[in-house]
Amino acid sequence: MAASILRRSLLAPRCRAGDVAALHSGPSRRRAQAPGPIASGRKTVKSPAGERGVAPWVAVVGLEIHAQISSNSKLFSGSQVQFAAPPNSLVSFFDASLPGTLPALNRRCVEAAVMTGLALNCSINKKSLFDRKHYFYADLPAGYQITQQRLPVAVNGSLSYSLCVGGKKNQMATRTVRIKQIQLEQDSGKSLHDDTRSQTLIDLNRAGVGLMEVVMEPDMSSGEEAAAAVRELQLILQTLGSSQAIMAEGQLRVDANVSVHHPGEPLGVRTEVKNINSARFLARAIDYEIQRQIKELENGGTVINETRAFDYKLGCTIPMRDKEGKQDYRFMPEPNLPPLILYDTKSLPANTNHQQVVNIDWIRERLPDLPSVRRVKLVEQYGILPEHSFTLLNEDGLMEFFENVARQTQMSAKKVIGWILNDMLGYLKQHNLTVQESPVSSLFLADLLNLLERGTISSSAAKQENTRPAMWLHETTLLLFFQGLWQNKNTTLI
Amino acid sequence: MWILRCGRYLRGAPSGGASYWGGLSPGSRFTQAASGGSDGRQEAAGDPRRRGPKKVTVEVLDHLERLALVDFRNWEGVQRLEKAIQFADQLHAVNTEGVEPMDSVLEDRCLYLREDNITEGNCTEELLQNARETVEEYFVAPPGNIPLPKLEERDTFLQVSE
Numbered sequence: 312m313a314a315s316i317l318r319r320s321l322l323a324p325r326c327r328a329g330d331v332a333a334l335h336s337g338p339s340r341r342r343a344q345a346p347g348p349i350a351s352g353r354k355t356v357k358s359p360a361g362e363r364g365v366a367p368w369v370a371v372v373g374l375e376i377h378a379q380i381s382s383n384s385k386l387f388s389g390s391q392v393q394f395a396a397p398p399n400s401l402v403s404f405f406d407a408s409l410p411g412t413l414p415a416l417n418r419r420c421v422e423a424a425v426m427t428g429l430a431l432n433c434s435i436n437k438k439s440l441f442d443r444k445h446y447f448y449a450d451l452p453a454g455y456q457i458t459q460q461r462l463p464v465a466v467n468g469s470l471s472y473s474l475c476v477g478g479k480k481n482q483m484a485t486r487t488v489r490i491k492q493i494q495l496e497q498d499s500g501k502s503l504h505d506d507t508r509s510q511t512l513i514d515l516n517r518a519g520v521g522l523m524e525v526v527m528e529p530d531m532s533s534g535e536e537a538a539a540a541v542r543e544l545q546l547i548l549q550t551l552g553s554s555q556a557i558m559a560e561g562q563l564r565v566d567a568n569v570s571v572h573h574p575g576e577p578l579g580v581r582t583e584v585k586n587i588n589s590a591r592f593l594a595r596a597i598d599y600e601i602q603r604q605i606k607e608l609e610n611g612g613t614v615i616n617e618t619r620a621f622d623y624k625l626g627c628t629i630p631m632r633d634k635e636g637k638q639d640y641r642f643m644p645e646p647n648l649p650p651l652i653l654y655d656t657k658s659l660p661a662n663t664n665h666q667q668v669v670n671i672d673w674i675r676e677r678l679p680d681l682p683s684v685r686r687v688k689l690v691e692q693y694g695i696l697p698e699h700s701f702t703l704l705n706e707d708g709l710m711e712f713f714e715n716v717a718r719q720t721q722m723s724a725k726k727v728i729g730w731i732l733n734d735m736l737g738y739l740k741q742h743n744l745t746v747q748e749s750p751v752s753s754l755f756l757a758d759l760l761n762l763l764e765r766g767t768i769s770s771s772a773a774k775q776e777n778t779r780p781a782m783w784l785h786e787t788t789l790l791l792f793f794q795g796l797w798q799n800k801n802t803t804l805i
Numbered sequence: 806m807w808i809l810r811c812g813r814y815l816r817g818a819p820s821g822g823a824s825y826w827g828g829l830s831p832g833s834r835f836t837q838a839a840s841g842g843s844d845g846r847q848e849a850a851g852d853p854r855r856r857g858p859k860k861v862t863v864e865v866l867d868h869l870e871r872l873a874l875v876d877f878r879n880w881e882g883v884q885r886l887e888k889a890i891q892f893a894d895q896l897h898a899v900n901t902e903g904v905e906p907m908d909s910v911l912e913d914r915c916l917y918l919r920e921d922n923i924t925e926g927n928c929t930e931e932l933l934q935n936a937r938e939t940v941e942e943y944f945v946a947p948p949g950n951i952p953l954p955k956l957e958e959r960d961t962f963l964q965v966s967e
Contacts, residue, residue: 389924
């Protein structure tokens with residue numbers, strides 16, 4: 312994927328729509344074969360210039376991730392949190408910033424932030440403070456956002472993630488990225504741009520929804536690493552329940568800070584890439600930006616510290632308008648909110664209303680098994696390979712499906728995993744179905760595998776059943792059919 | 806409240822006031838204020854008004870107008886600002902070594918935690934009544950921020966050189 316981006320950037324140094332369209336035709340792509348590979352997932356990113364004796368480039372990628380907290384009501388007001396509702400129907404007077412309204416902190420949002428902080432190995436600040444970040448935009452009715460800039464709720468954590476490395480991409484390497492801080496902040500409303508009438512329509516349903524901003528240190532060096540880290544964070548948030556983290560619904564938003572430099576030299580100027588709407592585009596956007604910066608610097612230009620938006624249709628980043636000069640947010644303490652005090656069992660004062668107290672130890676005891684722990688348990692319990700455990704957890708519902716089948720069949724788990732990952736998952740992907748939408752239930756597959764184990768049917772027959780869609784009509788009919796087969800032991804289905 | 810911090814910035818400036826604003830990252834605001842303040846305290850320990858009324862530069866005024874959308878209107882407005890800064894500078898007479906800065910008079914109160922229940926919303930019509938222009942239950946706004954034109958292109962009293 313990185314190689315194709317390089318080819319595109321060779322032909323179109325300034326990303327113009329006409330050039331990109333020309334790229335998509337076959338012959339031009341073949342003509343522009345790039346000499347030398349791009350090593351992704353490693354510290355050094357080689358450009359073709361590297362072949363000519365220029366020093367290799369190292370990319371530095373830092374992420375700022377905003378995760379919408381899964382709660383019934385908003386961070387500072389009692390209006391509902393819901394995706395896709397009639398415009399401005401989930402807005403309270405505080406969200407609309409009418410005078411005389413005050414913020415009231417939602418306990419559930421605090422617990423979500425503490426849970427996430429503990430899961431990411433952060434130290435939880437027992438005292439954290441709220442600040443105002445001022446800037447003018449139509450979807451921010453108050454003119455400021457309440458955030459935690461001075462003293463956030465959690466700091467100094469780490470996130471471990473794995474990615475496929477090696478020539479055949481079949482070895483798993485574990486990397487770690489440091490988490491600088493996790494803070495609570497308000498979301499802004501939504502603006503719909505109506506270019507024909509030269510106006511913007513504002514919907515404040517999202518204004519005031521609680522967000523957790525996870526700030527990562529710039530420890531990553533490629534789009535692939537960033538995508539793997541975000542995927543792992545997504546799984547962790549979904550396991551904890553603190554956020555549903557669905558990127559398509561805007562519940563997980565990622566901004567990437569990208570810069571390049573030669574190893575040993577000081578860090579280069581960074582640009583911020585916004586408007587990345589899916590995990591798929593995240594890797595592409597970052598890789599494009601890395602290549603763009605390398606090309607710019609090798610052509611004698613400079614990288615401007617700016618904000619760029621990723622255009623997924625063109626596959627490139629374009630500068631965003633506005634932004635004259637550096638933004639001065641004029642941070643000030645939020646005068647309407649005293650410091651947030653969290654307790655643990657030792658510091659818990661006696662005779663307190665438990666509804667007014669958030670106990671870190673209580674939350675820590677109730678943390679569910681994180682994805683990394685679940686993977687280890689799968690490997691230990693079923694004897695499958697670590698790569699398999701990754702695929703099982705990556706696909707929503709697949710782990711439960713696998714465990715159900717393994718429990719109900721006599722076939723060994725190591726053989727079952729092959730059926731699940733190759734045949735089942737292959738079939739689902741081919742027909743664009745989720746595990747929940749699978750026409751084959753775990754019970755049916757377990758029975759099928761049992762028949763296979765006992766030698767009643769051959770594996771080619773079992774595979775056939777998995778690929779012929781017409782046969783999915785009635786599971787009990789099929790079961791009877793197979794039981795009929797059992798009587799004629801040598802029959803195999805073609 | 807930010808006038809106090811504004812005053813600290815202007816007081817400690819070795820060169821012009823404009824250089825402060827340009828190079829700052831949002832996070833450094835408080836640390837810079839603290840160090841600027843302590844410098845001021847050391848120098849002015851016995852003489853709070855040693856530096857004298859410092860002139861606010863035109864660049865800083867233009868920046869303030871652009872950032873806060875405040876209109877100083879004429880030099881009288883600027884003088885009022887300078888007097889306010891002077892007034893706040895009297896705080897430097899107090900030795901606050903080793904004392905945590907105060908955020909607000911309510912900072913020792915308990916932060917009330919609200920239960921996660923839906924208690925508000927569903928007042929679309931009421932909210933839209935406040936807007937001059939609405940389209941199908943949406944508020945209407947201009948297509949983007951309309952920034953103040955550059956100083957040279959504006960018709961403002963700040964253009965008159967001092």
